[in-house]
Amino acid sequence: METKHSASMEDYLESIIMLREGNEAVRVSQMSKALGVKMPSVTSALRKLSQQGLVEHKRYGRVQLTPDGEKIAEDVFHRHEALRRFLAEILNVDPEIAAVDACKMEHSVSPVTEEKLAKFIEFVLSRPKVQPEWLKLFDRYVNYGEIPQECMTRCLREE
Amino acid sequence: METKHSASMEDYLESIIMLREGNEAVRVSQMSKALGVKMPSVTSALRKLSQQGLVEHKRYGRVQLTPDGEKIAEDVFHRHEALRRFLAEILNVDPEIAAVDACKMEHSVSPVTEEKLAKFIEFVLSRPKVQPEWLKLFDRYVNYGEIPQECMTRCLREE
DNA sequence: GATAAATGTTAGACGCTTCAAACAAATCAA
DNA sequence: TTGATTTGTTTGAAGCGTCTAACATTTATC
Structure with a gap:
């Protein structure tokens, strides 16, 4: 059911989770800044994600994840966090670099790998x-x- | 000096290292199969890499890395191997999956991270x-x- | 409320990577 | 050596993600 989404679509979804505070829906301009792309790119990504039923977004409005979108976004976020923590806390890579690398790597990790990585972190740090x-x-x-x-x-x- | 190359250009370069046996130069068809793309894609990638002085390739001939290309290809290969070994030998991820994941992740790892990862593998397995x-x-x-x-x-x- | 500023969208273009179809060269086989 | 097969190239088109420029809406300010 879950078709594979491109790295960049995953990034758009993930940014929504990372930007919202409490239940406040997210603005296009926030996503634009967070992802380092211009607003038209965000708009066009949102159109696509909206058609796929992953986000809620009407013209000039705020952005919210649908339950389906939420699932995917959380998934990406978990991969991101697992990688970031491994790099930062175990390999002791500079936090800045760890975050950047994790952000790019997060799209390449299969579920099995992510699971084992999470366990490994737990194992080492628990x-x-x-x-x-x-x-x-x-x-x-x-x-x-x-x-x-x-x-x-x-x-x-x-x- | 080393401009950043796209993931796909890195893949083309890396495949040359992985395919050649001894000093035998590599064929377009081999690269095509190895990378899972059609031959025209290889041809056009080679034109670009050739212009950048990273490969040696004349019409209907075999493909070879220049010294510059060699350096980059080896770099990618090292990242690939560090990741693959970590996944396969430490996390004990299935070798097939480890190889596939490594192949995608290899383009996202910064030099510092790669170095620490290599040391980590050494540390654990040495x-x-x-x-x-x-x-x-x-x-x-x-x-x-x-x-x-x-x-x-x-x-x-x-x- | 009118108007200025900030925010968001549309339209159209571009670069990158890939492909299928048609063509060209090289190699093999008889 | 000539025809068939394999290998490689060219051309032109497509998808994706991004951008700039121009326009539209919303929000803030007076």
């Missing part, structure tokens, strides 16, 4: 006490090439 | 004895939700 140490080890490796052979090995062997 | 255990723990978490709190915590605390 243990508040372990997390900082674990990442510190990785960080040290990035900066000095130190591989903490002994400790990890010893530990995991016991298991 | 210790032959640890690696299987570590991933086994993650795999168990994916399948049963078990978080190996104690072991990792204990170990990393000692450090």
Whole structure:
């Protein structure tokens, strides 16, 4: 049922989720700024999305997601967040770059991959006490090439 | 100097690296099949890449990368491989899907991110004895939700 | 309320990537 | 070597997403 949507249509949908505060519907100008495109591009995207029943939008009015649109937008947003967190919190990539990269990558991730990525993040970060140490080890490796052979090995062997 | 190239131009360049065996130059038909596009698309891409000095190609002849083209193609290939390995070997995503996802994601990864990703893979997989255990723990978490709190915590605390 | 400013739309164009159809060259096979 | 097959190119058209310029509507201001 869910036909595949283009990267740019996904971006338009996602931006609606990201821009609305509370229940306030979103303006074309906001989307235009957020996505770095001119307003006519937004208008024409909205016409298309409206025809597909993914957004609610009448001339000169505000924009809202339909339930179908909401589903897709949330999906994209989840992919985005999974990637962004992985890059920023695990790889320790600069937050700005992480956000930008995530925004482009989010359109290429299959459902299976997204699910595993989310679990991986959870796995690595879910243990508040372990997390900082674990990442510190990785960080040290990035900066000095130190591989903490002994400790990890010893530990995991016991298991 | 290196102007940004479109995802599709990057794909054409990368395919040349992936298709050539030894020093054998590559045929248009091979690229066509590998990329899932018709031959006229390849021809027209090659005209453009040739004008930019990235490939060597004369009418009805084989295709070769110039040194400049080689550099870009290798770059794309590295991003591809980093992503593919992460997905396949760490997240344990099905190899087919990993390859497909990597192929689409490869165009969105910034240099910094790629570098950190590569280091991360190295970090996780570089210790032959640890690696299987570590991933086994993650795999168990994916399948049963078990978080190996104690072991990792204990170990990393000692450090 | 009238008018200025901000916001949004329409129309038409362009670049990019792809394709099918028709044609051209190269290669194979007899 | 000549005809058939494979391979590659040209041409022209299409879809998509974007833009600018001109126009329309809404909103804010006096």
